[in-house]
Amino acid sequence: MSREPVIREPGPAGSGRGGIDAVVVGSGPNGLAGALVLAAAGLEVRVYEAADTIGGGTRTxxxxxxxxxxxxxxxxxxxxxxxxxxxxxxxxxxxxxxxxxxxxxxxxxxxxxxxxxxxxxxxxxxxxxxxxxxxxxxxxxxxxxxxxxxxxxxxxxxxxxxxxxxxxxxxxxxxxxxxxxxxxxxxxxxxxxxxxxxxxxxxxxxxxxxxxxxxxxxxxxxxxxxxxxPQGGSHTITRAMAAELTRLGGRIITGERVDTLAQLPPARAVLLDVAPAGLLRIAGDLLPGLYRRQLRAFRPGxxxxxxxxxxxxxxxxxxxxxxxxxxxxxxxxxxxxxxxxxxxxxxxxxxxxxxxxxxxxxxxxxxxxxxxxxxxxxxxxxxxxxxxxxxxxxxxxxxxxxxxxxxxxxxxxxxxxxxxxxNPNYVGGDISGGATTLWQLMMRPAPRWDPYRTPLPGVYLCSSSTPPGQAVHGMSGVHAAGRALRHRFGVHTDPLDLVASAVSGHGANAA
Structure with a gap:
């Protein structure tokens, strides 16, 4: 495993030459929602999905x-x-x-x-x-x-x-x-x-x-x-999200399992739509010891x-x-x-x-x-x-x-x-992203002020193992992408305003 994360230092949004602006791992609703927020801000976004089809928990x-x-x-x-x-x-x-x-x-x-x-x-x-x-x-x-x-x-x-x-x-x-x-x-x-x-x-x-x-x-x-x-099945939801992401210039690569951060192209932000166990697998020893222990203590439901x-x-x-x-x-x-x-x-x-x-x-x-x-x-x-x-x-x-x-x-x-x-996010068959207890719902995946930002610069967790938790809502991806925009690209526009503007055809480019 590489001992260095493949994250570029922040710079002006849209200037990720020699790499790309942002990478998202996982094409479930949260991963695609995060990718859409980033693409709506004018960033170059690439999504990697281990399965041959997109959707995570929304396949038909x-x-x-x-x-x-x-x-x-x-x-x-x-x-x-x-x-x-x-x-x-x-x-x-x-x-x-x-x-x-x-x-x-x-x-x-x-x-x-x-x-x-x-x-x-x-x-x-x-x-x-x-x-x-x-x-x-x-x-x-x-x-x-x-x-x-x-x-x-x-x-x-x-x-x-x-x-x-x-x-x-x-x-x-x-x-x-x-x-x-x-x-x-x-x-x-x-x-x-x-x-x-x-x-x-x-x-x-x-x-x-x-x-x-x-x-x-x-x-x-x-x-x-x-x-x-949904008429025709749940997959129509993520297909619509993927089509809009593609329209905004994003790319989705299926059939490619990510096992380490070193596999990813250089990027200034990485969003991981994975369970805490997946983050441990992908980031491994790059994570500080205390954070690794916190992730290992996360209870599946x-x-x-x-x-x-x-x-x-x-x-x-x-x-x-x-x-x-x-x-x-x-x-x-x-x-x-x-x-x-x-x-x-x-x-x-x-x-x-x-x-x-x-x-x-x-x-x-x-x-x-x-x-x-x-x-x-x-x-x-x-x-x-x-x-x-x-x-x-x-x-x-x-x-x-x-x-x-x-x-x-x-x-x-x-x-x-x-x-x-x-679906590797369903640890032991847990489809909720972790045990539904009051503490773990509020403090998932670890008791940190920012539950999406990992200790690795530019690496964010955006799965249902972060607030607000289970269900097909996309908001874990929105919250994580909003953090990435502020921390890595200096973009402070409301992520939901970016999405609404892009979808309505206004073509807002906050970057």
């Missing part, structure tokens, strides 16, 4: 049978409408259609019942009976102020909140739902299960601060902007075993309205969800695991041949698990949709242990 492939299109990881995208980056980028300008299920998510219960989160907050509350007013009072203020809520949730967690009133409302609700008070406002069993199913997206026991925060933001967005499904199904027909849900939902949380009651997640957090497999299911055919019939359907699922399992839990997944679906098993034409399984071979 025919995993089971010809004509059945499955999202490899992410499938539903509220942040494609809500994230500050995507609001600036505006996917609709790039011919990406985000299709809205009538019911963003549902939570089936035994006995043919289900909690239904409609786009309309009042309709949802009406369906929750005695707990309707409690649901409205919990989420209504967040729905009304969804933009400042998202801006706060998508921040770098190092600045004072720009919207302190919204931040306080959110904090009080997180304290309630992340503690023993989490059931105080509810009297029935449907509303608590409906909310807990969303919080469990964090792959952590939901009665804790960080998962509660994740759940409240996602639940509010279901009513504010919906949980859309719970993991997912992904199971995709090709089906002969739609899933026969016992609760009929579930057929109108894009996303379903299959675990049963709030107590069952909490117990299942605690078992996984303890390193064991739940007998009845939490299963997240997406049926894109509700709004996108083109995902499968006429009359056929695809079902996207994953089950929560311990990190590093080699176990194929597809039978447990089928049993959970069958529990709420009798006859499901008879519809299966083919299935495709990726265990947690196999997921890391597909």
């Amino acid at each position: 492939e025919q995993l089971t049978l010809p004509g059945f299109w499955h999202d490899v990881c992410s499938a539903v995208h509220p942040m494609a409408l809500a994230s500050p980056f995507f609001r600036a980028f505006d996917l609709s300008r790039h011919s990406v259609r985000l299709l809205q299920p009538e019911i963003p998510y549902a939570h089936p219960l035994d006995g043919g019942r289900a909690g239904l989160a409609w786009r309309d907050l009042d309709r949802t509350a009406q369906g929750l009976g005695v707990d309707g007013p409690a649901w409205r009072s919990l989420l209504g203020p967040l729905v009304e102020r969804w933009r400042p809520l998202v801006d706060t949730a998508m921040s770098d967690f190092r600045s004072l909140p720009r919207h302190p009133g919204t931040a306080l409302r959110m904090a009080l609700r997180v304290l309630e739902q992340g503690s023993a008070l989490w059931g105080a406002r509810f009297r029935g069993d449907v509303a608590p299960a409906l909310l807990t199913g969303v919080g469990a997206h964090a792959i952590a026991p939901p009665r804790a601060m960080a998962p509660a925060g994740v759940g409240l933001v996602l639940a509010a967005l279901a009513h504010a902007v919906g949980w859309p499904v 719970g993991a997912a075993c992904k199971v995709d199904f090709a089906l002969a027909g739609p899933v026969p849900w016992a609760a009929a309205d579930c057929a109108r939902a894009g996303t379903l949380h299959l675990v049963g009651s709030r107590d069952e969800a909490l117990a299942a997640e605690r078992v996984v957090a303890a390193g064991r497999h739940a007998r009845r695991p939490y299963v997240l299911a997406v049926q894109p055919g509700v709004v996108d019939a083109g995902r499968a041949p006429v009359g056929r359907h695809v079902l996207w699922t994953y089950a929560h399992v311990p990190n590093g698990s080699p176990r194929d839990v597809s039978e447990q997944v089928i049993a959970q679906v069958e529990r709420f949709a009798p006859g499901f098993r008879d519809l299966i034409l083919a299935k495709h399984v990726v265990t947690a242990a196999q997921a890391q071979r597909h």
Whole structure:
């Protein structure tokens, strides 16, 4: 390994002759968002991707049978409408259609019942009976102020909140739902299960601060902007980003794995869309000892075993309205969800695991041949698990949709242990970029004032292992690129203004 980083000293932006201005390693949403910010500032940018196709966690492939299109990881995208980056980028300008299920998510219960989160907050509350007013009072203020809520949730967690009133409302609700008070406002069993199913997206026991925060933001967005499904698959999002990057002069090189900084061409800034383990692998002994120890102490989170199904027909849900939902949380009651997640957090497999299911055919019939359907699922399992839990997944679906098993034409399984071979950022099958604890969410990847800037001059981390963390939002890349522009090129323009101006055709060149 080279003992010197391949970083050029700062100079006037755009003058990187003999090298290039900036290199990005990884073409996931965060890497591409960072590359777009840099290119929008007039810099020469090159992206390196180890896989043969771009996208990271936003790929779409025919995993089971010809004509059945499955999202490899992410499938539903509220942040494609809500994230500050995507609001600036505006996917609709790039011919990406985000299709809205009538019911963003549902939570089936035994006995043919289900909690239904409609786009309309009042309709949802009406369906929750005695707990309707409690649901409205919990989420209504967040729905009304969804933009400042998202801006706060998508921040770098190092600045004072720009919207302190919204931040306080959110904090009080997180304290309630992340503690023993989490059931105080509810009297029935449907509303608590409906909310807990969303919080469990964090792959952590939901009665804790960080998962509660994740759940409240996602639940509010279901009513504010919906949980859309991209027509044609999640890969349309990163394809649109890559096309815009190319238009701005950037280059993307696929099929080239970066193992050391010495492999990269001379550049004045390097953004790494990699997990802390990837940074250790790439930078190695160039990093100071304390920082290496901090990265090694970074904890991966719970993991997912992904199971995709090709089906002969739609899933026969016992609760009929579930057929109108894009996303379903299959675990049963709030107590069952909490117990299942605690078992996984303890390193064991739940007998009845939490299963997240997406049926894109509700709004996108083109995902499968006429009359056929695809079902996207994953089950929560311990990190590093080699176990194929597809039978447990089928049993959970069958529990709420009798006859499901008879519809299966083919299935495709990726265990947690196999997921890391597909995407090195999924350490042990952790698709969240690290354990979702309050400390690690705020202080990822290490307790430093600037979480993106590494001790190596000009080298920045921009993966979901930096704030704001998991989901397809691009903001880790935006924050890292903003630092690089200020530190290395003397550009102080708001990164989101650069993106919005470039996309609108104004061709802003802040450099």
